[in-house]
Amino acid sequence: MDKLYFTLEDDRIKHLSQIDPELNNLIKVIGTIDIPLKTDYHRSIVKQIIGQQLSLKAAHTINTRLEEIWPNLQPELLEGLSDEQIRSVGVSRAKLKYIRELTEKHLSNEVDFSSIHLLEDEEVIKTLTDIKGIGRWTAEMFLIFSLGRLNVLSYGDVSIKNSIRWLYQMEKDEPLDLDFHYKKWEPFNSIVSLYLWNAINLGIVKGKPPRD
Numbered sequence: 001m002d003k004l005y006f007t008l009e010d011d012r013i014k015h016l017s018q019i020d021p022e023l024n025n026l027i028k029v030i031g032t033i034d035i036p037l038k039t040d041y042h043r044s045i046v047k048q049i050i051g052q053q054l055s056l057k058a059a060h061t062i063n064t065r066l067e068e069i070w071p072n073l074q075p076e077l078l079e080g081l082s083d084e085q086i087r088s089v090g091v092s093r094a095k096l097k098y099i100r101e102l103t104e105k106h107l108s109n110e111v112d113f114s115s116i117h118l119l120e121d122e123e124v125i126k127t128l129t130d131i132k133g134i135g136r137w138t139a140e141m142f143l144i145f146s147l148g149r150l151n152v153l154s155y156g157d158v159s160i161k162n163s164i165r166w167l168y169q170m171e172k173d174e175p176l177d178l179d180f181h182y183k184k185w186e187p188f189n190s191i192v193s194l195y196l197w198n199a200i201n202l203g204i205v206k207g208k209p210p211r212d
């Protein structure tokens with residue numbers, strides 16, 4: 001699999017639509033999902049580290065500037081760059097430390113990206129979160145957008161929570177039972193997540209949830 005690609009005719013989409021009427025309405029509005037996987041694993045995680053606690057625009061600007069001095073974020077080239085060079089494009093001191101540690105572990109094969117796709121989801125998360133600066137959310141995004149894993153629901157993702165509350169018209173003080181949704185949507189939680197994120201990215205959540 002080289003991309004996340006789902007159409008309304010996909011059996012997995014049909015299954016989700018049948019079990020969840022509200023989700024079905026959202027799926028029909030959004031339609032096809034087509035997202036290339038980020039298969040340069042080291043580069044993908046470096047960009048995710050850069051993007052932590054930043055807006056998409058700010059992260060894009062820093063990543064663009066970083067790749068001007070560090071072509072394609074090739075791990076072998078990092079040693080030739082000084083801390084001052086990297087900090088000059090907007091990378092914080094802490095994130096620079098995380099990136100160097102990640103790259104060192106990659107080059108020494110302490111983190112083996114050539115075989116990480118063979119690990120179970122929780123094993124991938126454990127491998128990545130053992131690296132300073134990489135939390136569970138970053139590891140979960142790696143599972144979805146790099147490895148194409150289909151049953152990931154990030155409990156710590158604020159956008160996911162907000163989108164669920166909007167879709168089901170939940171009150172602000174109403175408890176959100178993510179376990180309930182996870183069990184309902186498995187084994188396709190990642191697919192649902194893509195539609196929930198799209199509802200926000202496309203501005204659909206600014207209106208009322210789609211209804212038949």
